Amino acid sequence: MKYIKRFYFYLKEKYAYRTYIKKLGITFPEYSKYVNNIWDKDDNNTTVLFGKNIRRINNICYMECVMEIFIDxxxxxxxxxxxxxxxxxxxxxxxxxxxxxxxxxxxxxxxxxxxxxxxxxxxxxxxxxxxxxxxxxxxxxxxxxxxxxxxxxxxxxxxxxxxxxxxxxxxxxxxxxxxxxxxxxxxxxxxxxxxxxxxxxxxxxxxxxxxxxxxxxxxxxxxxxxxxxxxxxxxxxxxxxxxxxxxxxxxxxxxxxxxxxxxxxxxxxxxxxxxxxxx
Known part of the structure; x- marks a missing residue:
C-alpha cells in the first residue's frame, strides 16, 4: 500500500511540475527537493530561470521564493x-x-x-x-x-x-x-x-x-x-x-x-x- 501512495504522490508532483513549474526553467529535481523538503549541501549555487543563468543561495529558499513570486x-x-x-x-x-x-x-x-x-x-x-x-x-x-x-x-x-x-x-x-x-x-x-x-x-x-x-x-x-x-x-x-x-x-x-x-x-x-x- 505504501508503494501505491508513493507512486500516487509522485504522479501529483510530476503533474504539478509539468503544468506550472517547468515553463519557468526549473528542473524537476529542483522542484522535487523543494516539495520533499530535501536540503542538499551539494546544491549548485547557479540555476536557470526564464532561460537565463542566475545565482541563488540554496534550492529550498530559492524555490520558496519562486513559488510565492511567480506561481502565487x-x-x-x-x-x-x-x-x-x-x-x-x-x-x-x-x-x-x-x-x-x-x-x-x-x-x-x-x-x-x-x-x-x-x-x-x-x-x-x-x-x-x-x-x-x-x-x-x-x-x-x-x-x-x-x-x-x-x-x-x-x-x-x-x-x-x-x-x-x-x-x-x-x-x-x-x-x-x-x-x-x-x-x-x-x-x-x-x-x-x-x-x-x-x-x-x-x-x-x-x-x-x-x-x-x-x-x-x-x-x-x-x-x-x-x-x-x-x-x-x-x-x-x-x-x-x-x-x-x-x-x-x-x-x-x-x-x-x-x-x-x-x-x-x-x-x-x-x-x-x-x-x-x-x-
Whole structure:
C-alpha cells in the first residue's frame, strides 16, 4: 500500500511540475527537493530561470521564493501608469525585481538589500536580464542614515540587530527611506525581517505618496508584538488591508507558543503578509 501512495504522490508532483513549474526553467529535481523538503549541501549555487543563468543561495529558499513570486504572484498589482515607480525594501536575490519587470517592463525600480553577499547576487541576476531602470542599493532601509549591526543568515532571514555583539554580525550601511518618498511611489514593498514597524512609524506622514503597499510583519520571539501599531499606521494613512499568513511559524499555537524550539521559523512566532490598498 505504501508503494501505491508513493507512486500516487509522485504522479501529483510530476503533474504539478509539468503544468506550472517547468515553463519557468526549473528542473524537476529542483522542484522535487523543494516539495520533499530535501536540503542538499551539494546544491549548485547557479540555476536557470526564464532561460537565463542566475545565482541563488540554496534550492529550498530559492524555490520558496519562486513559488510565492511567480506561481502565487503575491506581488501582482494593477496600475494605469506605464512606467510605475517601485521601491523594494528587502530585495534578496532579485526574484521580485525580475517579476516586477516582467509585469511592467518600463517600471523604475529602486531596490535595497542589506546583506552585501546577497546584494551582489541580486545585481548579478538583474544584469542577466539586461533590465533598465533598476537600481540595486547595498544598504538596509532604516529610520536614519548611518551604520548598524546586521546578522546575516545566508538565506532569507538576515536582519538588523541594533547593538548586537554576536560574532556573526557585520556592520552594514543604513539609509533613511523617507527621502525616497518625495515623489509618488506606485508600489512599496517592505520585507525587512522585523524592522518594518519602526520604518513605517518613521515614514507614516509620507504614506499618502504611496499607492499600494506590501509589508511582511515579523513578530520576534520574546519581544512585544506591535501588529496593532503597524495596522494603525496603515489605517491613519487611508489604507485598507488584507492579511494572510506568510509562514506557518507554529503548527499548534496553544501547544507550542512557550517552546521556541517548536517554531518552524526559529526566531519569529508570527509572520504575516499584509496587502494595503486604497479603497
Amino acid at each position: 504572484e503575491v506581488y501582482r498589482f494593477e496600475t494605469s501608469n506605464k512606467a510605475p515607480l517601485i521601491i523594494d525594501c528587502g530585495a534578496n536575490i532579485g526574484l521580485s525585481l525580475i517579476y516586477f519587470k516582467q509585469l511592467y517592463p518600463n517600471s523604475q525600480i529602486i531596490a535595497f538589500e542589506a546583506d552585501p553577499n546577497i546584494a551582489e547576487i541580486c545585481r548579478y541576476n538583474v544584469e542577466q536580464f539586461n533590465f533598465k531602470d533598476v537600481d540595486v542599493i547595498n544598504a538596509a532601509v532604516w529610520t536614519t542614515d548611518g551604520y548598524m549591526s546586521f546578522l546575516p543568515n545566508d538565506s532569507l532571514g538576515g536582519k538588523l540587530e541594533g547593538d548586537s555583539d554576536s560574532s556573526k554580525s557585520i556592520s552594514v550601511k543604513t539609509l533613511r527611506l523617507l527621502p525616497y518618498l518625495e515623489k509618488f511611489v506606485d508600489f512599496l514593498k517592505i520585507d525587512i525581517e522585523g524592522a518594518e514597524v519602526d520604518l513605517l512609524l518613521d515614514i507614516k506622514d509620507s504614506l499618502d505618496k504611496v499607492g499600494i503597499l506590501f509589508v511582511e510583519y515579523h513578530s520576534s520571539v520574546g519581544e512585544t508584538q506591535r501588529l496593532d501599531l503597524l495596522l494603525r499606521v496603515l489605517t491613519d494613512a487611508g489604507f485598507r488591508y488584507y492579511i494572510k499568513e506568510a509562514y506557518p511559524a507554529m503548527c499548534h499555537p496553544f501547544l507550542n507558543y512557550k517552546n521556541k524550539n517548536k517554531f518552524t521559523s526559529g526566531t519569529f512566532d508570527l509572520q504575516l503578509n499584509i496587502f494595503a490598498y486604497r479603497a
